[in-house]
Amino acid sequence: MEQSRHNIIGKLKDSDEYFIVNPLSREADIITVEKAKEFETGRFTNSEELVEKGYLVKPEEEKRRYNREYLDFLDNRDEDEIQIFYVPTYFCNFACTYCYQEGYEHTPEVKHTDVIDAFFTYVEKEFAGRRKYITVFGGEPLLPGTAAKTNVSYLIEEATKRKLQLAFVTNGHTLAEYVPILKKGLIREIQVTLDGPAEVHDRRRMLKGGQGTFSQIVEGIDAALAEHMPINLRAVMDKQNMPYLGELADFAIEKGWTDSPLFKTQLGRNYELHVCQADQQKLYDRVNMYEDVYELVKRQPSFLQFHRPAFSISKFLFENGEMPSPLFDSCPGCKTEWAFDFSGRIYSCTATVGKEGESLGTFYPTVTKKEEIIEQWEERDVTTIEACRGCPLQLACGGGCAAVAKNATGKIGSPDCRPVKDLMGMGLSLYFNQQ
Ligand code: SF4
Ligand code: SF4
Incomplete structure (x- = not known):
């Protein structure tokens, strides 16, 4: 018998105890x-x-x-x-301090x-x-002008004809005025971003003219919930707004x-995606964001009502x-996720859509595909990324984001390592040792 190649052993945070997790045998224990x-x-x-429990195995059986x-x-x-993304515009009426699409080309709205x-x-x-959905x-899909409203209404009409559900990712500023339009569709979720309580949010996510946006977004969330549209509230975090996240949670409660x-809620990490963030100091890496x-959560356990x-x-x-299924791949791009934009181009996902050099083909005016690159995306998982093959964390990490x-x-076929062990040390401690 040998130790499994998939044992992940680490220390529980703020405890003398350890954990062992095996994503292949789907066992997990707290150990001395x-x-x-x-x-x-x-x-x-x-x-x-x-x-x-599969912590000790015969290698050939494993x-x-x-x-x-x-x-x-x-x-x-x-x-x-x-999940099929559609981008009707790259234009946005906000001037967020950290926008990764800032460098993208902006064309005026057209039907x-x-x-x-x-x-x-x-x-x-x-x-x-x-x-599919x-x-x-x-950009911002729910812009105030007529062209934007015509496009969104048409999208909703055509999707509804085909019984396809729709989700929207919006800054939320016009959400209240769009609710009557959205109501005509099968709305699965509206993702809106609030980066903190009013003052903090308004300093980060302002209109192009500089005006704050918090109160209109809150109004939009209320209006959507009143019409039974699910809201996914996202907060984009860095070191500047983390001290106020607890206040945002209190506000939502x-x-x-x-x-x-x-x-429901999600936390996003503000990180350098395509264009350089002016102030790198304020950015978190994955571990230190979750440490904070x-x-x-330790200081303010009620935070868990807002976000777990x-x-x-x-x-x-x-x-x-119970344990989840082994994660052979954490990147859905070109597998269960695709992105399309109003210029007729096809991309792998939201991280590449609209980015120079990342198009994988066109669906308008003619259909073309860059098969070779698409194949690289499709093949990417922990069995094909060389660095992942021997990595004990592979089935909890999935190879990260392509x-x-x-x-x-x-x-594309290279690893984006996730700090799985550190995260487990914190999470298993929080959920199993301190509840
Ligand atoms: S490349 Fe990154 S953002 Fe795009 S689908 Fe994969 S994990 Fe998601
Ligand atoms: S991306 Fe890194 S941490 Fe994740 S499985 Fe591959 S080598 Fe391991």
Whole structure:
């Protein structure tokens, strides 16, 4: 018997205890320091239970299990729902301090129903028989002018004809006035961003003229919830607004939003994506952002009513009482995610859409595809990224984000390492040792 290649052993934060997680055998335990030492030395006092749990294995048996799980993963992915992004504009009425699309070309709004027709024709043909939904993204898709409203109304009409659900990613400023238009569609979710309480938000996410936007967004969220449209509230975090995240949580709790089953939240990390952030100092890496979230939860446990951070597999394990399936791939780009824009171009996902040199083809005026590059995207997972193959974290990490990896190395098939062990140390401690 040997130690599994997929054992992840680490220390629980703020505790003397350790954890062991095996994403292939789907077992997880909190263990004593003595037990952790046994794994370090490879000498075990009682190995029976460790064999049962797949922490000690026969390598050839483990390899077979790995292959079986991988085939299941591929089969399941073929059944997964596809998220199709559509960008009706790259223009935005906000001038957020950290916008990664700042460097993108901005053209004036034009009615483009012919492009939308071509988009639906492409979607119906290419994704025939697949479960799918459309997410409208930008720029800002819900702009105030007539052309924008015509395009969005037409998108909704055509999607609804085909019984396709729609999600919107919006800055939320015009949400209240758009609610009557959105009501005509099958609205799955509206993602809106608030970066903190009013004052903090208004300093980061202002209109191009500099005016604050908090109160209009709040009005929009209320109006959408009143019409039973699910809201996904996102906060984009860096070191400047983290001290105020607890206040935003209090605000949402007081508003009664967190009592609604239609309300959920996500934390985004402000990081350098395409254009250089002027002040790198304020940016978090993945570990130190979650360290601060961890400390916030300890200080203010009610924060969990607002947002329950994933901390790798920790939240899943806590909420479901079992391990998730092994994560052979964490990047849906060109597999279960695609992005299309009003200029007729096709991209892998939201991280590449509109970016110079990243187009994978066109759906308008004619259909063209860069098959070779698409294949590189489709093939990318922990079995094809060389660095991931021998990595014990692979089935919890999934190889990270292809766009981030490519930005760093120039190669789609390269790793974007996730600090899985640190995140588990925090999350398992928080959810299992301190609740
Ligand atoms: S490249 Fe990154 S942003 Fe795009 S689908 Fe993959 S993980 Fe998501
Ligand atoms: S991306 Fe890095 S941490 Fe993730 S599986 Fe690959 S090598 Fe491991």
